[in-house]
Amino acid sequence: MQALEILGNNDTRSGFGAGLLEAGKQNSQVVALCADLTGSLKMDAFKKEFPERFFQMGIAEANMIGAAAGLATAGKIPFTGTFANFSTGRVYDQIRQSVAYSGKNVKICASHAGVTLGEDGATHQILEDLGMMKMLPHMVVINPCDYNQTKAATIAIANYEGPCYLRFGRPKVPIFTAPDQIFEIGKAVTIYEGADVSIFCTGHLVWKSVLAAQALAERGISAEVINIHTIKPLDEKAVLDSVRKTRCVVTAEEHMYNGGLGDSICQLLARNFPLPVEMVGVNDSFGESGTPDELMAKYKLDTVDVIAAAEKAISRK
Amino acid sequence: MPTTLELQQIASQVRRDIVRMVHAVQSGHPGGSLGCADYLTALYFQLMDHKPANFTQEAKNEDVFILSNGHISPVLYSVLARSGYFPVSELATFRKINTRLQGHPTTHDGLPGVRIASGSLGQGLSVGVGVALAKKLDKDDHIVYVNMGDGELQEGQNWEAIMYAGSHGLNNIIASVDYNKQQIDGTVVDIMGFSELRSKFEAFNWLVLEMNGNDMQDILDTNAKAKAMRDQNKPIVILMSTEMGAGVDFMMGSHEWHGIAPNDQQLAAALAQLPETQGDY
Numbered sequence: 001m002q003a004l005e006i007l008g009n010n011d012t013r014s015g016f017g018a019g020l021l022e023a024g025k026q027n028s029q030v031v032a033l034c035a036d037l038t039g040s041l042k043m044d045a046f047k048k049e050f051p052e053r054f055f056q057m058g059i060a061e062a063n064m065i066g067a068a069a070g071l072a073t074a075g076k077i078p079f080t081g082t083f084a085n086f087s088t089g090r091v092y093d094q095i096r097q098s099v100a101y102s103g104k105n106v107k108i109c110a111s112h113a114g115v116t117l118g119e120d121g122a123t124h125q126i127l128e129d130l131g132m133m134k135m136l137p138h139m140v141v142i143n144p145c146d147y148n149q150t151k152a153a154t155i156a157i158a159n160y161e162g163p164c165y166l167r168f169g170r171p172k173v174p175i176f177t178a179p180d181q182i183f184e185i186g187k188a189v190t191i192y193e194g195a196d197v198s199i200f201c202t203g204h205l206v207w208k209s210v211l212a213a214q215a216l217a218e219r220g221i222s223a224e225v226i227n228i229h230t231i232k233p234l235d236e237k238a239v240l241d242s243v244r245k246t247r248c249v250v251t252a253e254e255h256m257y258n259g260g261l262g263d264s265i266c267q268l269l270a271r272n273f274p275l276p277v278e279m280v281g282v283n284d285s286f287g288e289s290g291t292p293d294e295l296m297a298k299y300k301l302d303t304v305d306v307i308a309a310a311e312k313a314i315s316r317k
Numbered sequence: 318m319p320t321t322l323e324l325q326q327i328a329s330q331v332r333r334d335i336v337r338m339v340h341a342v343q344s345g346h347p348g349g350s351l352g353c354a355d356y357l358t359a360l361y362f363q364l365m366d367h368k369p370a371n372f373t374q375e376a377k378n379e380d381v382f383i384l385s386n387g388h389i390s391p392v393l394y395s396v397l398a399r400s401g402y403f404p405v406s407e408l409a410t411f412r413k414i415n416t417r418l419q420g421h422p423t424t425h426d427g428l429p430g431v432r433i434a435s436g437s438l439g440q441g442l443s444v445g446v447g448v449a450l451a452k453k454l455d456k457d458d459h460i461v462y463v464n465m466g467d468g469e470l471q472e473g474q475n476w477e478a479i480m481y482a483g484s485h486g487l488n489n490i491i492a493s494v495d496y497n498k499q500q501i502d503g504t505v506v507d508i509m510g511f512s513e514l515r516s517k518f519e520a521f522n523w524l525v526l527e528m529n530g531n532d533m534q535d536i537l538d539t540n541a542k543a544k545a546m547r548d549q550n551k552p553i554v555i556l557m558s559t560e561m562g563a564g565v566d567f568m569m570g571s572h573e574w575h576g577i578a579p580n581d582q583q584l585a586a587a588l589a590q591l592p593e594t595q596g597d598y
Contacts, residue, residue, distance in 0.1 A: 063443045063477035070447020075375040
């Protein structure tokens with residue numbers, strides 16, 4: 001098994017910032033709104049380049065979502081930026097009525113998702129956002145894995161007509177996807193082909209799944225690793241094609257079991273091709289303060305947890 | 318341009334539409350709809366520069382109206398149909414299965430004239446802020462009208478939008494508050510009372526006008542004043558005193574007709590007070 005080349009180390013939110021700037025250059029209709037977290041969301045470059053198209057909305061997220069819906073009504077392509085918790089749970093009904101039900105072309109961009117937000121603790125560490133967003137009819141839900149992919153995803157959603165939720169994170173993580181990649185919404189990316197177990201992973205768990213597959217290979221286990229960067233619409237064909245070969249599944253995500261990628265995969269398999277599934281995720285718990293690494297270990301979201309889940313899934317075949 | 322008398326006659330037909338629509342499905346919100354019938358008639362038949370025959374979501378180079386208190390959908394549907402957005406006959410489908418005239422307005426089914434879903438209260442002014450920002454970016458000097466209920470101002474999101482619009486001098490917003498002092502459970506002042514609204518809006522840097530929302534001439538005069546005040550570079554709100562149920566004597570004077578439908582006898586009694594001026598649908 002080939003090790004993947006690490007191209008650098010950066011946070012996915014910086015990929016968003018770079019992608020937003022590029023999307024703004026490509027299309028003059030792109031506008032950005034932020035709720036007092038411009039630096040944290042890496043939106044400064046867009047703000048500097050396009051000051052008249054950047055709207056500082058203050059600590060008033062509900063109004064920000066509504067204003068984005070209004071801007072979209074008038075033909076703009078608004079990107080809203082705040083932490084994932086304040087992008088979803090705080091404004092669920094605003095997104096539901098003014099964006100999703102109204103069919104508005106709003107891009108809800110959410111940083112600091114999951115426990116890797118770290119020391120600020122559970123008030124800010126949302127683990128339910130994918131579930132809330134994927135339940136909204138026609139909402140596209142994307143959770144890219146590294147800087148390059150987040151940048152590409154940001155550009156891709158600017159070119160897609162319809163409401164999108166883009167989730168990314170705070171800590172610096174390895175960059176291992178191509179800088180010039182074309183991001184195809186709804187198209188899973190196979191990183192390793194394998195025969196013994198399918199590992200479907202998203203966000204920060206993609207890199208950990210890559211490391212897990214490498215460790216499993218040393219134990220003689222051939223793991224297929226598929227990056228599901230788009231939670232919705234789910235690439236059902238990619239999932240079913242893989243499991244017909246491997247006959248057992250691991251899902252891995254920095255999210256609650258309920259509502260997450262694992263939940264989507266289990267629904268698909270239950271309807272089409274029931275198989276043993278082991279889920280790496282958070283089981284009905286809030287997070288807490290700590291470093292990102294400490295929290296990923298404590299909440300069993302680490303490479304060792306993916307390895308253990310793969311071995312258990314194989315044993316259940 | 319219709320005369321004041323002609324506008325009053327159109328409003329009478331709009332009121333007939335409202336009570337007939339609500340009666341037909343024995344559901345809906347006649348009280349607030351009747352109260353706002355005069356203002357929405359004035360907006361759609363005289364005050365707004367708009368394009369009923371060429372409806373677009375984007376609304377380039379035209380005025381926009383956003384109904385934040387979506388439960389008064391009957392009055393919106395009537396003025397939209399009567400001003401040419403869709404056939405008047407479609408009013409007969411209100412709240413029925415497969416209709417574009419959902420209980421609360423929505424863009425979901427492609428009904429011309431509707432640019433945002435509303436019903437869950439408190440969201441319309443924020444949407445209006447967004448449309449107003451887009452019009453500023455596009456150097457389109459048209460106006461964004463937003464109507465809210467007085468009870469609806471209990472929703473906190475309104476005050477986020479009020480604070481934003483005031484601090485950014487969005488002089489292309491003319492909001493109105495349907496100040497009928499009633500809500501579902503009783504009077505606004507009893508439930509979460511504000512004895513007055515002027516000082517609150519003024520504190521957020523808005524210009525405030527007051528009018529009788531059931532007096533057509535006052536509506537026209539006050540809106541002319543509002544447009545003339547735009548050069549002060551502040552958003553404008555019109556506190557619009559209305560009578561819930563206005564135009565139908567037994568529906569006036571309390572909150573009881575907020576969300577109930579007239580029976581056959583009550584329909585007949587209501588229609589007897591409302592001349593048919595444009596032809597029933």
